[in-house]
Amino acid sequence: MILPWQLRDLSGGAGAVRLDGPTDTVAAALQELRARHPGVYDRICTETRELRPHVNVFVGREDIRWTGGLQTPLSEGSEVVILPSVSGG
Amino acid sequence: MPDLPVGLKAAPGDVILMVGTTKGAFLFRSDGSRSGWDVDGPHFPGEEVYALALDQRGGGARLWAAPGNPFWGAMLRRSDDFGATWSGKEECPVRFPEESGLSLNRIWQIRPARESEPERMYLGVEPACLFESADGGSTWTPVAGYLEHEHREKWTPGAGGLCLHTILPDPRSGDRMVVAQSTGGVYRTDDGGDTWRPRNAGVRAEFLPDKHPEFGQCVHKVVHHPARPERLFLQNHWGLYRSDDWGDSWHDIANGVPSDFGFAMAMHAHDPDTVYIVPLESDGFRCTPDNRLRVYRTRDAGASWQPLGDGLPQEGAYETVLRDGLDTDDAASAGVYFGTRSGKVYASADEGDSWALVREGLPPVVCVKAAVVR
Numbered sequence: 001m002i003l004p005w006q007l008r009d010l011s012g013g014a015g016a017v018r019l020d021g022p023t024d025t026v027a028a029a030l031q032e033l034r035a036r037h038p039g040v041y042d043r044i045c046t047e048t049r050e051l052r053p054h055v056n057v058f059v060g061r062e063d064i065r066w067t068g069g070l071q072t073p074l075s076e077g078s079e080v081v082i083l084p085s086v087s088g089g
Numbered sequence: 090m091p092d093l094p095v096g097l098k099a100a101p102g103d104v105i106l107m108v109g110t111t112k113g114a115f116l117f118r119s120d121g122s123r124s125g126w127d128v129d130g131p132h133f134p135g136e137e138v139y140a141l142a143l144d145q146r147g148g149g150a151r152l153w154a155a156p157g158n159p160f161w162g163a164m165l166r167r168s169d170d171f172g173a174t175w176s177g178k179e180e181c182p183v184r185f186p187e188e189s190g191l192s193l194n195r196i197w198q199i200r201p202a203r204e205s206e207p208e209r210m211y212l213g214v215e216p217a218c219l220f221e222s223a224d225g226g227s228t229w230t231p232v233a234g235y236l237e238h239e240h241r242e243k244w245t246p247g248a249g250g251l252c253l254h255t256i257l258p259d260p261r262s263g264d265r266m267v268v269a270q271s272t273g274g275v276y277r278t279d280d281g282g283d284t285w286r287p288r289n290a291g292v293r294a295e296f297l298p299d300k301h302p303e304f305g306q307c308v309h310k311v312v313h314h315p316a317r318p319e320r321l322f323l324q325n326h327w328g329l330y331r332s333d334d335w336g337d338s339w340h341d342i343a344n345g346v347p348s349d350f351g352f353a354m355a356m357h358a359h360d361p362d363t364v365y366i367v368p369l370e371s372d373g374f375r376c377t378p379d380n381r382l383r384v385y386r387t388r389d390a391g392a393s394w395q396p397l398g399d400g401l402p403q404e405g406a407y408e409t410v411l412r413d414g415l416d417t418d419d420a421a422s423a424g425v426y427f428g429t430r431s432g433k434v435y436a437s438a439d440e441g442d443s444w445a446l447v448r449e450g451l452p453p454v455v456c457v458k459a460a461v462v463r
Contacts, residue, residue, distance in 0.1 A: 006161065010179065039179035043161035046192035047185045054160045084160040 001033060002081045003040060010039035026057060027070035029080055044082060054085045094129045096173025099150075099462045104418055105171070106436070106447070107152070108428055109138035109456030114154055116172050117447060121461075123424055123438040126447050132156075132172055139413065140212075142199040143460040147207035150462060153226070155196035155212075163193050165212070167226060183212060183220055183229045189236060191216055198413075200256040203263070213253035217244055217270040219282070232282045240273065240287070240304055247271045247307050247326070254412055255308075259335075260315045267311065267321065267336055271412075274306035275323070275336050288336030295327045310354040310412045314361035322364050322391065324354040324412075326372065331391050342391025347378040352412040353427065357440070358419035362390045365417065365425055365441060367410040375409050382406040384415075384427065386441050400444035401435060408433075411455050418459040428454025 001017045008015055017036060023029040027049070034041035044055050050070075051057060057064045058081040064072040074080070097118045099105055106117035106126065113131025132138075133156035140155040152172060157163040165183050166175045185191040198213035212220040212229065219232045244251055255269035264281045267288070274289040287304035294306045307326035314320070323330040323339065329349045330339040343349035348368040357363035366385050370378045377383065383398040402408075409430040418424040425437040432451035437444045 042180040043158075046162070047187055048190060048192050049187070050192070052160065052162055087159070 001029060002079065004083055006084065007040050007043055007082070010043065011037045023074055025070065025074060026059065026064055026072045026080060029074060030070070054087050056083050056085050057081070058083070094132050094172055096168070097127065097129050097171040099171050101462050103462045104420065104424060105143055105460050105462060106426055106434070107141040107143065107154075107456070107458040107460075108434055108448075108451065108454055109141050109154075109413075109458075110428075110432070110452035110454050111137045112452035114138040114141060114156070115448070115451060116152075117434075118171075121420065123420070123436060124445075126436075128448060129172055131452075132175070133166075137195075137455065139455050140196050140199045141456055141458045142201065143458065144201040144210070145460065145463050146201055146204055148463075153199045155199060157195050163196050163214075165196060165199075165226070165229075182227065183214065185218070185231060185236075189231075191218070191236075194250060195252065197252045197254045198256055200258075202258055203260055206263070211256045211258070213256050213268065213270075215250045215252040216246075217241075217251045217253040217273060219253055219256065219268055221282075234278065234283045234285055235268075235276075238276075238285055243305070244270070244273045245305075249412075255311045257311065257313055257318070257321070259318050261318065265335070267313075269308045269311045269323075271309060271326070272305055272307045274304050274308050275311060275321075276304075277336050288332075289339070290337065291332075291339035291341075292323065292325055292330055293328050309352045312354050312356040312364065314356050317361040320361065320390070322354060322356070324351050324366055326350070329366070329391065342387070344392060345394045346385055350375075351410075353410045353415035354412075355415045355417050355425070358417050358423050360388070363388050363440075364391070365415060366394075367415060367427060369409060376407040377409070380404060380406050382408045382429075384425065384437075384441055384444075397437075397441040397444070399442065400437075400446075407431075413456040413458075414454055416457050416459045418461050420461050424459060426457050426459045428457045430454065 019032045021032040108115045113134045115130035117126040136156035142153040144151045152168040166177045195215040200211040202209035208225045210222045219235045220229045253270040257267040259265035276285040310324045321332040329343040351368045355365045381403045382401040383396040385394040415427040425441045428434045430453045433449045434447040
């Protein structure tokens with residue numbers, strides 16, 4: 001899982017986290033991330049386990065909005081990229 | 090990125106001015122004269138800071154801040170060295186239960202509880218709810234009677250969001266507290282938070298077909314004085330009101346103001362009859378009337394109001410002061426402070442009789458809090 005630079009002080013400086021647990025969906029991968037780096041997870045997801053509105057998640061180059069949302073399937077070696085959207089003022 | 094803040098060096102008798110903006114928090118310090126100000130900031134650069142507080146109960150001096158990031162969510166942080174370091178960067182300790190279906194959008198108010206309860210604190214948040222802590226702010230839980238309030242599904246957000254922005258504990262009773270939210274209006278508990286009754290009789294809701302509903306009013310701010318806590322002053326979305334009975338009834342006190350629309354309201358620290366407001370022209374043109382920047386003060390509990398503009402721009406001033414953008418300190422000659430959406434901060438060291446610019450060029454100001462260091 002590739003983390004944006006804004007969250008790397010919450011991951012001990014790591015820009016990428018290798019998740020070896022049962023991560024067959026993006027949702028499962030995020031829960032695995034939560035166990036490793038709860039502060040990073042807290043910035044990505046709300047209390048209701050939904051993505052924050054201005055956080056984008058890609059599997060490879062595909063935005064998960066169009067591939068099943070948090071239930072988007074992952075396979076061995078999948079790369080999940082977390083990025084903030086371009087919204088804001 | 091801006092220079093890293095280093096914190097303030099503050100001593101007893103100094104005045105701390107905490108300014109929250111849409112792009113970070115700025116801390117100011119002055120000696121008791123309040124004639125010159127050191128500045129430190131921005132703290133939390135790039136993040137909105139709608140709530141700040143200095144908690145000095147129990148002999149301490151703890152700064153609280155609620156930075157919020159439009160991408161990464163809200164956070165609550167504290168500092169015991171006037172901003173040199175801030176704790177609490179990991180998980181936000183303020184969380185709705187997952188089963189509630191709610192998620193924290195913004196912290197609007199940080200309120201230390203009564204002097205006799207130095208470990209108890211309250212938060213007002215969006216979506217509208219009251220949180221409490223019994224361990225000095227380490228852990229937080231939503232007040233169940235408010236979280237599960239039967240009106241919740243009918244509360245609707247104003248332009249700023251569905252925010253609980255006012256928290257007024259009764260200094261004489263641990264069971265009574267008044268809160269206010271926009272929209273929704275005023276609610277009061279008399280049983281320690283188990284139940285909350287709407288207390289809006291007499292407060293108009295101009296934007297609804299029924300102008301006097303039981304709840305649903307767009308109350309912008311409520312203040313009271315600890316020496317006379319049952320008397321409440323209310324700045325409404327159209328309307329200035331006073332209640333002498335903890336909100337059971339309200340009556341109009343818009344006597345001599347250019348507009349009864351506005352957001353900000355602050356209580357004098359020593360005089361229960363003195364209140365400050367900053368009227369705005371209308372909800373359609375949310376700028377100071379007649380292009381003049383004036384604070385209004387009543388010294389007789391709302392029977393009359395006087396404009397205070399000495400030292401403030403009196404032409405070309407299209408200014409807006411938001412609900413938490415006005416505050417007072419408790420120095421012997423009370424200081425009054427406000428910040429504008431155009432990034433200006435003004436201070437008065439003589440109870441509002443004259444004003445001086447503290448700083449301009451800040452991001453839009455959304456919160457101003459002042460305190461004398463004990």
